[in-house]
Amino acid sequence: xxxxxARYRLSSQYxxxxxxxxQLASMREKSNALxxxxxxxxxxxxxxxxxxxxxLSTSSLNLSAPTSSTNTPDPEAHxxxxxxxxxxxxxxxxxxxxxxxxxxxxxxLLRAADHAQFSDEIKATSAAxxxxxxxxxxxxxxxxxxxxxxxxxxxCKAEGAFMRITDFIKTFGREHPExxxxxxxxxxxxxxxxxxxxxxxxxxxxxxxxxxxxxxPGEELDKVERRAKEILRFSPLITxxxxxxxxxxxxxxxxSLADRGxxxxxxxxxxxxxxxKNTDGDGGDTPGNGGTNxxxxxxxxxxxxxxxxxxxxxxxxxxxxxxxxEMLAKEMPERREHWTNKQVFKAHVQPIRKKLNKCKDPDxxxxxxxxxxxxxxxxxxxxxEEREDGGGGTGTIDDDGAVFGDVAPQRDPKRRKxxxxxxxxxxxxxx
Amino acid sequence: MPPKSSSFGAGARAGTSSSGGGLPALSSDDMCPVCKTIRYxxxxxxFLIHPDCYHSMCSNCVNRLFNDGPNQCPYAGCHKTLRxxxxxxxxxxxxxxxxxxxxxxxxxxxxxxxxxxxETLLDYNNYLQMVEDLTFELVHGTDQKRQQAEAQLQAxxxxxxxxxxxxRRAGREADDLQRRRIAAERDAARQRRIEAIKEAEEEKRExxxxxxxxxxxxxxxxxxxxxxxxxxxxxxxxxxxxxxTADAAANMIQDKNAAAAxxxxxxxxxxxxxxxxxxxxxxxxxxxxxxxFGGLDFIPSRYTLEPKGxxxxxxxxxxxLDQGHITGGYSFDEYISRAMFDxxxxxxxxxxxxxxxxxxxxxxxxxxxxxGGGIGAVGDKMELDAS
Numbered sequence: 001x002x003x004x005x006a007r008y009r010l011s012s013q014y015x016x017x018x019x020x021x022x023q024l025a026s027m028r029e030k031s032n033a034l035x036x037x038x039x040x041x042x043x044x045x046x047x048x049x050x051x052x053x054x055x056l057s058t059s060s061l062n063l064s065a066p067t068s069s070t071n072t073p074d075p076e077a078h079x080x081x082x083x084x085x086x087x088x089x090x091x092x093x094x095x096x097x098x099x100x101x102x103x104x105x106x107x108x109l110l111r112a113a114d115h116a117q118f119s120d121e122i123k124a125t126s127a128a129x130x131x132x133x134x135x136x137x138x139x140x141x142x143x144x145x146x147x148x149x150x151x152x153x154x155x156c157k158a159e160g161a162f163m164r165i166t167d168f169i170k171t172f173g174r175e176h177p178e179x180x181x182x183x184x185x186x187x188x189x190x191x192x193x194x195x196x197x198x199x200x201x202x203x204x205x206x207x208x209x210x211x212x213x214x215x216x217p218g219e220e221l222d223k224v225e226r227r228a229k230e231i232l233r234f235s236p237l238i239t240x241x242x243x244x245x246x247x248x249x250x251x252x253x254x255x256s257l258a259d260r261g262x263x264x265x266x267x268x269x270x271x272x273x274x275x276x277k278n279t280d281g282d283g284g285d286t287p288g289n290g291g292t293n294x295x296x297x298x299x300x301x302x303x304x305x306x307x308x309x310x311x312x313x314x315x316x317x318x319x320x321x322x323x324x325x326e327m328l329a330k331e332m333p334e335r336r337e338h339w340t341n342k343q344v345f346k347a348h349v350q351p352i353r354k355k356l357n358k359c360k361d362p363d364x365x366x367x368x369x370x371x372x373x374x375x376x377x378x379x380x381x382x383x384x385e386e387r388e389d390g391g392g393g394t395g396t397i398d399d400d401g402a403v404f405g406d407v408a409p410q411r412d413p414k415r416r417k418x419x420x421x422x423x424x425x426x427x428x429x430x431x
Numbered sequence: 432m433p434p435k436s437s438s439f440g441a442g443a444r445a446g447t448s449s450s451g452g453g454l455p456a457l458s459s460d461d462m463c464p465v466c467k468t469i470r471y472x473x474x475x476x477x478f479l480i481h482p483d484c485y486h487s488m489c490s491n492c493v494n495r496l497f498n499d500g501p502n503q504c505p506y507a508g509c510h511k512t513l514r515x516x517x518x519x520x521x522x523x524x525x526x527x528x529x530x531x532x533x534x535x536x537x538x539x540x541x542x543x544x545x546x547x548x549x550e551t552l553l554d555y556n557n558y559l560q561m562v563e564d565l566t567f568e569l570v571h572g573t574d575q576k577r578q579q580a581e582a583q584l585q586a587x588x589x590x591x592x593x594x595x596x597x598x599r600r601a602g603r604e605a606d607d608l609q610r611r612r613i614a615a616e617r618d619a620a621r622q623r624r625i626e627a628i629k630e631a632e633e634e635k636r637e638x639x640x641x642x643x644x645x646x647x648x649x650x651x652x653x654x655x656x657x658x659x660x661x662x663x664x665x666x667x668x669x670x671x672x673x674x675x676t677a678d679a680a681a682n683m684i685q686d687k688n689a690a691a692a693x694x695x696x697x698x699x700x701x702x703x704x705x706x707x708x709x710x711x712x713x714x715x716x717x718x719x720x721x722x723x724f725g726g727l728d729f730i731p732s733r734y735t736l737e738p739k740g741x742x743x744x745x746x747x748x749x750x751x752l753d754q755g756h757i758t759g760g761y762s763f764d765e766y767i768s769r770a771m772f773d774x775x776x777x778x779x780x781x782x783x784x785x786x787x788x789x790x791x792x793x794x795x796x797x798x799x800x801x802x803g804g805g806i807g808a809v810g811d812k813m814e815l816d817a818s
Contacts, residue, residue, distance in 0.1 A: 002733055002775075002779050003727070003732050004731060004776035004777065005776065005777055005779045007727060007772075008777035008780055009777075009780060010727075014777070014782075018786060019786055020782060020783040020784075021783065023786055202773045202774075203770070203773035203774040203776075204774070205746070206769075206770035206774030208744055209743060209744050209767065209774075210742070210774065212743065213741050213742055218745065222745075244782055244783065245782065246776070246777030246778070247773060248776055248777050271733075308732045308733065317778055317779065320781055320783075
């Protein structure tokens with residue numbers, strides 16, 4: 001096995017955030033289903049009333065329902081003939097619709113990053129964070145408009161550009177730093193603390209170096225590199241390429257979109273080993289002496305070479321790159337305008353957004369309120385008060401218990417934590 | 432092969448007594464049974480025996496009889512062919528004891544299992560019993576039994592040659608260790624003694640010096656204060672010295688304890704408590720030096736960085752002139768190797784295939800989703816803890 005592959009397999013990108021298409025789809029379905037269950041549970045719970053419809057009489061409402069009216073379902077949206085009981089459940093987004101919204105907001109994120117003039121790495125990292133976050137969290141649970149800014153802010157940090165939060169909010173026209181900071185830890189949890197995202201940008205440089213050494217004229221290469229970079233800046237970020245392919249495959253796919261012959265030349269040059277030919281003869285890419293695991297006999301070494309840079313694996317790599325190329329071709333850089341286009345927005349995104357406004361999670365949508373509620377709850381817990389007065393946060397926890405199958409009402413938070421977290425799972429078991 | 436038990440010690444004695452005739456009891460120490468020389472005539476007479484038959488004779492006889500090569504034992508009825516080389520001075524006066532010791536030594540060299548080789552104490556005890564029975568038969572048994580025992584012994588030796596050799600080596604190593612430990616202890620003791628002497632001398636010198644200082648200070652006039660100061664200084668120094676000696680003593684005790692513990696360990700090998708003969712454990716293969724990367728190979732297999740300077744990118748040229756990069760010791764080779772690694776790492780990783788297989792590397796989609804769902808929800812609590 002190639003040493004480079006072995007090293008790549010150790011990265012968190014491979015271990016935690018690489019999935020086959022079917023896996024990714026089933027995960028999205030699952031988080032969609034979870035969100036549906038929890039939101040419908042919350043909307044129909046007796047403690048919840050749309051704040052606009054009922055007066056803010058109890059303290060619990062203050063906590064559970066965000067004060068800003070934009071954060072709650074519009075009561076007018078429900079059929080007027082509803083009885084006074086719990087309002088009927090809104091129509092939820094399907095996983096496919098969610099994906100459209102996520103893609104739309106990803107393009108928004110890239111636009112925002114362009115506006116703030118961030119580097120390619122920051123853009124790409126933020127976009128990857130954003131998309132990863134919404135794999136395991138539904139877009140109905142947390143507000144994408146907010147998470148996008150949070151992802152940008154944290155992407156800056158992850159790439160080593162430490163902006164002041166005050167400068168940052170000025171850039172994006174926000175008023176309070178809390179709006180961004182509230183979601184920061186949430187994002188970190190959502191991306192499972194995998195802060196290192198591997199990008200194909202440097203890989204493109206490396207490939208260009210190799211091609212240059214092969215003696216391909218510089219002007220030609222510059223042209224290919226420019227185009228490939230343009231593609232890399234947009235296409236893989238807005239698609240699921242980062243989940244399904246490794247950076248080098250993405251890079252080669254982008255290169256093949258720019259110049260198919262060039263990419264194939266590099267691949268055939270790299271995987272040049274043939275069983276009949278003496279591989280060392282042409283002094284190609286193989287390291288000269290026993291580079292592969294110290295295979296002593298020529299036979300073992302040959303087999304090793306065959307596995308690493310042989311014709312069979314070459315065909316497989318070509319296949320992977322071809323499928324990646326297809327994926328990228330769906331979102332070429334020229335489609336940047338597609339997502340900002342008013343008509344497209346109205347036709348495809350706006351209806352879903354309207355739907356989203358009705359079915360969003362009442363407890364989680366406002367990140368600042370959510371964090372404040374959690375803080376207060378923590379304080380309450382610290383004072384070891386009776387939790388009968390029932391803040392919104394308390395409601396949240398209990399609802400979670402009911403939603404995620406932990407039905408037994410366990411009032412003791414510590415015991416609850418032990419039961420819920422389980423021992424085998426460092427991230428905590430499902431609630 | 433030892434001779435018949437009846438034929439050697441008793442025979443020698445019978446020889447002397449018969450040849451001595453009426454002379455007042457001449458012990459075998461005083462007269463050579465072969466040449467009848469008596470000690471009176473030769474003060475330096477030395478008796479030698481041969482471990483084949485244990486017939487003693489004086490060194491002159493040995494030289495005379497065996498200098499020209501192998502010869503028959505001069506004792507009547509003993510037909511052993513002896514060589515000059517095998518003769519030695521007996522350690523014990525009683526030759527039957529000498530013989531038994533020789534036999535025991537030989538048996539012990541063959542049956543050299545130690546307690547640790549056995550699984551239970553009972554097994555080891557049984558083994559010891561067997562060895563003792565065999566030894567007894569070799570020493571005191573009848574002719575036939577002795578031969579039988581001898582045959583057994585040889586068979587065992589031939590069969591377990593490797594084991595015997597290994598045990599012998601282990602025993603020797605343990606002995607070596609013990610010897611070295613003792614030597615080290617002795618060294619340490621000597622060191623301590625030298626230090627103690629040095630300290631005593633130092634103290635004496637110190638006393639003299641402080642006394643001189645005192646006298647000097649008295650001379651210069653400030654008699655009372657100076658004297659007191661000197662006294663104090665001396666007292667203080669003495670206190671220090673006392674403390675030092677206390678420390679040294681403590682160290683010594685510690686050393687001794689450690690040595691004792693080590694000694695106990697050493698003795699533990701030979702202690703009499705055992706288990707049955709264990710399955711031979713193969714010594715684990717040598718692990719080699721510690722590898723912090725867990726066996727990762729950093730030699731690239733798809734590309735080569737050699738020869739240096741062949742890989743370059745025009746975008747780098749600008750940075751090669753950049754003061755901030757050059758003065759910082761930034762290595763462009765490092766960047767190039769990283770870029771090349773990025774370009775080729777994971778080319779052969781086919782996520783779709785590998786993750787579908789699941790198994791060793793990936794979680795299943797369902798698991799991940801549950802975990803993800805868990806995180807979102809667990810977030811409540813974790814954040815609470817943090818705040």
